[in-house]
Amino acid sequence: MAIAQAMCNSFKKELMLGTHNFATNGNAFNLALFAEGSGGKSSTTATLGFGSTIFVTTGEVASSGSYVTGGAALTKVAPVVATSASTATAFADFADLSFTTATITAMGALIYNDTNGNKAVCVLDFTSNKTSTSGTFTIQFPTADASNAIIRIA
Amino acid sequence: MFELGIGDVGSVNVMTSDKGGLTNEQVADLAVDKIVSISNEAPAHIRQQANQFREHLKNVLYHYLLLARKEERGSIIQVLESSGHKEMAEYIRRL
Numbered sequence: 001m002a003i004a005q006a007m008c009n010s011f012k013k014e015l016m017l018g019t020h021n022f023a024t025n026g027n028a029f030n031l032a033l034f035a036e037g038s039g040g041k042s043s044t045t046a047t048l049g050f051g052s053t054i055f056v057t058t059g060e061v062a063s064s065g066s067y068v069t070g071g072a073a074l075t076k077v078a079p080v081v082a083t084s085a086s087t088a089t090a091f092a093d094f095a096d097l098s099f100t101t102a103t104i105t106a107m108g109a110l111i112y113n114d115t116n117g118n119k120a121v122c123v124l125d126f127t128s129n130k131t132s133t134s135g136t137f138t139i140q141f142p143t144a145d146a147s148n149a150i151i152r153i154a
Numbered sequence: 155m156f157e158l159g160i161g162d163v164g165s166v167n168v169m170t171s172d173k174g175g176l177t178n179e180q181v182a183d184l185a186v187d188k189i190v191s192i193s194n195e196a197p198a199h200i201r202q203q204a205n206q207f208r209e210h211l212k213n214v215l216y217h218y219l220l221l222a223r224k225e226e227r228g229s230i231i232q233v234l235e236s237s238g239h240k241e242m243a244e245y246i247r248r249l
Binding site for chain 1: 165168169172176184191193
């Protein structure tokens, strides 16, 4: 599969190096959309997964409506961890993101650190091509809690 | 052990529309998905109750979303009419 959901391996290391700051006043993170195969608008196929280290334009969908290549900035939900349990899970999340009046076909997305060298965070696999035609393309992030949040450390 | 994981089923949900924005029903679905999450491991009767609550919540949200859009259109129409754009106000009224 050319786009496979994963936490990027490089991200795990970069967390220990303090490369990524998810505080609300921390780094800026972007989400870019990618196509897979001939279903997308892009003429090239994206290859994204655990090995992705950086944002690349290969396979990114074309600009349309409010979507501009490079993706859009995400609104961060500040990291949280419970202090009452030794097995508590720390998590960070993002607010939902919408692109309007857009004609887009995307199979997945890459979240990357726009502040620190476009370093990859994680790959999101939509599992099938999702298409908007002169319409809205909304990415809804999971509930920001220890069981569902998009980035969790247990 | 230090374990870093991404949500499996808790991954993103994508909602799209054609020739216009999301419908009231789609927005209600997005809201309900954010408010209610039901564990696959929950007992069957709990899941059943949670699903019923989810449906009720969706219907309530749908009703008020409909009302909110209608009221907002009413405000826009009023602004357009009071500034002399009666034709445009009529377009909005017909939406």
